[in-house]
Amino acid sequence: MNDHYLKKLDRVTAILTQLQSKPIVRAQDLASKFDVSVRTIYRDVKTLENAGIPIIGEAGSGYSLMDGYKLPPVMFTKEEVLSFITAEKLMQKFLHQSLGNHYQTAMEKVRSVLKYSDRNLIQNIEKQIDVYNYHPKTVDNIQNIIPIILESIAEKKQITLEYATVDSKVSMRTIEVVGVFFEFNYWYIMAFCTLRNDFRQFRVDRILQIIKTQNPFLQEYGQINDYRQNPNGNKTKVRLLVDKKIIGHLSNSKKYYGLIDEVERENGVELIFETDWIKDGFPRWLITFADYAEVLEPESLKVSLKELVIKISKKV
Incomplete structure (x- = not known):
């Protein structure tokens, strides 16, 4: 058996696996995945049909396995x-x-x-094999909370929360969850908050009570990253000139705080941000490496940084 037929066999087998794992599989997506033409995918599907696999669909729409058809367990390499x-x-x-x-x-x-x-x-x-994690696990107030949240996304049903903020203030929120994500050792919900009439992030371990309602979402939502990158329009542009020797230590956190561009200068690296946390979060992050950085703009960030330093010095 030559190399061409071996590649085809691997590809046809992989297409069958895709059909087993998804309700609808488009020829265009398969062609992109396996780096072949759509016409090649059509021929591969025909090969499966000739082998007795009951495939529903046609070129130009999508393919699926006949409902109720069972295949033997997949063998793993x-x-x-x-x-x-x-x-x-x-x-x-x-x-x-x-x-x-x-x-x-x-x-x-x-x-x-x-x-x-x-x-x-x-x-x-x-x-x-081991993975070392130096951060303690957070403890939730509610068991099975993530599955409840994921069910609300799948069913497009609103959730009512009793939520504690960072300063321990408790409020009731009705939200429409866009998605969940893990960052800096915490799980978060990205959701539309009906109280604020805007998108908000909620830390899962601060949820005190959760109820999945039967109320449907009031609108349709895109992918979670669309909202994480631009949760609202109140962003502030920030420019920092940072010493080159510490840039490597900021590789993850700088993206979290809204990095949009990075330009190497003769006397350092200019980092340009668009951030939602100019009043509190950004200054507190900046102070961790402020002795290696210069604030180019805005002026208000310099003021916030000085006020934070004074507040800290009074407690030392």
Whole structure:
């Protein structure tokens, strides 16, 4: 069997896996995934049909497997098995506690379909991989909270929250969740808040009570990153000139605080931000490396920074 037919066999098998895992698969998406022409995908689908796989759909729309059709368990390669072990170690350290049991049972199902030799491979190597996480896990007030939130997204139903702010003020909010994300060791909700009539972030461990209502969303939403990058229009432009020797230490946090451009200058690196947290969050972050940075604009940030330094000096 020559290389051409081996590639086709791998691709056809992968297309079958895609059909098993998704309700609708478009030819254009498959062509992009496997870096072939759409016409090649049409031929591959025809190959599956000729092999007796009941595929519904046609060129130009999308393909799916006939409802009720069952395939034998998928066999995994050794490389895929090793990737499962590594992913499981990561999940044990960073997965939200409300999802932990669900992930564990899912992994048990994956292990159950592995060949005996692959099970031995897992047993021999899983104790040789570890992930070190120096941040303590947050403790939620509510069990199973993330699944409740994800259900509300899937069903497009509003959620009512009892929420505690950073200064321990408690308020009731009705929200429409766009998505969830993990950042700086915390899980967050990005949602439209009906009280504020705007998009807001809510830290999951500060939710004291949650109720999934039967009220439908009042509007449609895009992807979560669309709102994280531009949660509202009240952004302030900030320009900093930072010493080159500490730029590497800011690689993750600078994006979080709204970095939009980075320009190397003769006497340092100019960082340009658009931030929503000019009054509090940004100055507190900046003070951690303020001795290596110069504020170019705005003037109000210089004032905030000086006030923060004075406040700190009085407590030292």
